[in-house]
Amino acid sequence: MTNGSGGLPIEYRPHFDRHSGEAATPEKASVEVARRIIDDLVRQGYQVGDRFPAEPDMLKVYEVSRETLREGLRLLEVQGLISIRRGPGGGPRVAPVNAAYLARSASLYFHVAGATYREVFEAWLDMEPTLVARVARKDDRDEVENAMKPFLATELAHDPRAVFDSAAAFHSEIGRLSGNRVLVLLLQSINHILTELMMERIDLTQSGSQIEHDHVALARAIANGHARKAETLAREHIIHLWDDFEARAGGRIDDVVDWR
Incomplete structure (x- = not known):
């Protein structure tokens, strides 16, 4: 599969045997230990901020070399699933x-594939309105109404960061x-890519009134359980931002996604 923007072809080549479902080639020891650490994290009910056992204890449990364990932990750190503090009292959390x-x-895969x-924006438009409609149809109306209350009446923010924070809070509640x-x-990953782009290229304070207006109307439709209306408003909201970006940022819309 190729696209008009160039980039490498997209091919699905699974790394497992189609008959057995098992890995066709052995994984690196560091990847395997990273997977085992994550499995233990989930199974043992670790919470955000919890510390992992000391390195000597982890070496005994996972029966790997210090180098392999540290490489596995670095893989998880790069993915943002753990944080590693250096020095006394540090370690992975x-x-x-x-x-x-x-x-x-x-964004790395989009960039290499030549996606624009x-x-x-098209992916966002196809996905988020469906999620909004799902929320509007939710049976627990009290939960939905309480969650939407903060967005039913808002004051226009004049700080671009405040506009972003308010929008992020709204979409987070929808999710x-x-x-x-x-x-x-x-959707959060898509929103992150587009928000970075828009904050870099347009003045969000100029778009803030439209964003706030859209969110108030959306919150009201969702709180009232009007799924079809909410879905339509969600589509219109995305199109507003899309049109605004195209108007202010010229041909940037057709640039290949940056790897950030």
Whole structure:
């Protein structure tokens, strides 16, 4: 598969035997130990901020060399799943699941494949309205109404960061209420890529009134359980931002996604 923007072809080549479902080639020891650490993190109920055992204890549990263990931990640190503090009292700790790291990995693949920001906007337009409609149809109306209350009446922010924070909080609530963590992470990564681009190229304070207006209307439709209207408003909101970006940033919309 190729695209008009150039880039490397996209081919799906699974690294497992199609008959057995097992890995076709052995993984590096560091990748395997990283997977085991994550499995233990989930199974043992670690929480954000919890420290992992001391290095000597981890070496005994996982039966690997110090070099392999540290490389495995570095892999997890790069993915944002753990933080490693150096020095006395340091060591690896559990970090929250942060879609910004997924966005970083996705932007690398998008960049090499030649995908453009227009295609990212298209993906957002195809995905998020469906999630909004799901939330508007949610059975627990009290939960939905309480979550939407802070967005039913807002004051226009004059600081670009405040505009971003308000928008991020709104979309975060939509994701939380949807209950679909796969869609949440994918959409948060898409939003991250586009927000970085828009904050760099346009003045969000000039777009802030439209963003706030859209969010108030969306929050009201969601709180009232009007799924079809909410879905339509979500599409219009994305198109507003898309049109605004194209108007202010010229041909940047058709640039290949940067790896950030």
